[in-house]
Amino acid sequence: MPAWAARHGRPRLRGNGFPLRQRTPSAATDSLRSNGSSPRQETCNRKQPRFGRHHHMDNLLIALILSIVEGLTEFLPVSSTGHLILAGHLLDFTGAKADTFEVVIQLGAIMAVVVLYRDRFIGLLKPRPDRAFSGPRGILLLVLTSIPACVMGLLLHGFIKSTLFRPSTVLAALVVGALCMIAVERLNLQRKCATLDQMTPGLALGIGCFQCLALWPGFSRSAATIMGGMLLGAGRPLAAEYSFIAAVPIMVAATGYDLLKSLGAFSASDIPFFLVGLAGSFVSALLAVKLFIALVGRMTLVPFAVYRLLLAAALLACSLLGYLSPL
Numbered sequence: 019m020p021a022w023a024a025r026h027g028r029p030r031l032r033g034n035g036f037p038l039r040q041r042t043p044s045a046a047t048d049s050l051r052s053n054g055s056s057p058r059q060e061t062c063n064r065k066q067p068r069f070g071r072h073h074h075m076d077n078l079l080i081a082l083i084l085s086i087v088e089g090l091t092e093f094l095p096v097s098s099t100g101h102l103i104l105a106g107h108l109l110d111f112t113g114a115k116a117d118t119f120e121v122v123i124q125l126g127a128i129m130a131v132v133v134l135y136r137d138r139f140i141g142l143l144k145p146r147p148d149r150a151f152s153g154p155r156g157i158l159l160l161v162l163t164s165i166p167a168c169v170m171g172l173l174l175h176g177f178i179k180s181t182l183f184r185p186s187t188v189l190a191a192l193v194v195g196a197l198c199m200i201a202v203e204r205l206n207l208q209r210k211c212a213t214l215d216q217m218t219p220g221l222a223l224g225i226g227c228f229q230c231l232a233l234w235p236g237f238s239r240s241a242a243t244i245m246g247g248m249l250l251g252a253g254r255p256l257a258a259e260y261s262f263i264a265a266v267p268i269m270v271a272a273t274g275y276d277l278l279k280s281l282g283a284f285s286a287s288d289i290p291f292f293l294v295g296l297a298g299s300f301v302s303a304l305l306a307v308k309l310f311i312a313l314v315g316r317m318t319l320v321p322f323a324v325y326r327l328l329l330a331a332a333l334l335a336c337s338l339l340g341y342l343s344p345l
Contacts, residue, residue: 077111077291083105083109085123085297086298088102089303092240095238095245096322097192097238098238101329103188103333121280122277122292122295124299126297126299127299128270138214138263142156160264163260166230167268170230182235192327192329195241198245217252217256225246225250225264238326243257243265244257244258258311
């Protein structure tokens with residue numbers, strides 16, 4: 019008898035008379051012997067990653083939801099970052115690609131402001147003698163506002179991405195920003211500047227310094243610039259209007275920088291996902307800015323501060339219930 023037959027006994031034969039191939043024990047078989055469960059059972063018992071873990075960019079509904087959240091909150095003093103972190107975790111859409119998607123959809127919100135204030139942006143390219151905020155002077159004011167945050171952002175970009183984009187830091191920023199908004203509204207501030215054409219270089223630079231607070235995710239760029247403008251003598255409507263316009267250059271710079279670093283991670287199949295995100299953020303931002311401008315002259319920032327505190331409480335509750343990573 020051949021040696022293999024002596025070791026394994028008489029072989030089972032196929033229909034054509036040839037012996038079946040003998041299977042050698044494998045790691046999977048060893049696992050079955052040791053714990054009594056099959057490899058298939060082990061695979062089924064293992065928790066399968068959901069959409070956010072694999073980042074399949076084909077879920078257009080998630081793109082639409084996140085883009086609407088971005089558009090509605092980007093220019094309001096409520097922190098779009100806090101909302102996107104909460105929505106992203108609840109939808110299980112997190113990670114490097116999710117972070118870049120959130121940056122990309124900001125372009126839609128930026129375009130909404132450009133469309134709403136197109137006359138002002140056209141005036142920057144074609145100066146008008148009846149407007150002081152136009153031509154080279156208007157560009158200078160925007161540059162002065164953008165410089166502080168651009169410099170600080172470049173210097174601290176790594177630290178911000180690695181350390182400050184956490185639920186705990188965002189929650190703290192929501193609370194601190196809300197308390198600052200309440201404090202600013204309680205001050206008896208004098209309004210020295212009421213229109214864009216009354217803006218001065220000193221006021222523009224001062225607002226830019228306050229805009230650096232927005233590098234703390236969750237504080238809100240809109241809240242920082244509006245409060246800064248009010249503290250420096252701008253009326254609340256002007257501070258809000260200039261906040262929208264001044265957001266364009268700084269957001270274009272930040273978005274462009276992140277895109278250049280992340281373009282290699284995407285493919286042509288991701289294009290529909292991004293197009294839905296851009297369209298959703300554009301339309302929702304258009305509506306949000308128009309509504310806020312209509313309300314800001316008749317109401318204070320206190321209701322937005324209260325909302326931020328409620329959002330912080332929601333983030334804390336979601337963390338304690340396990341929907342967010344621990345604080």
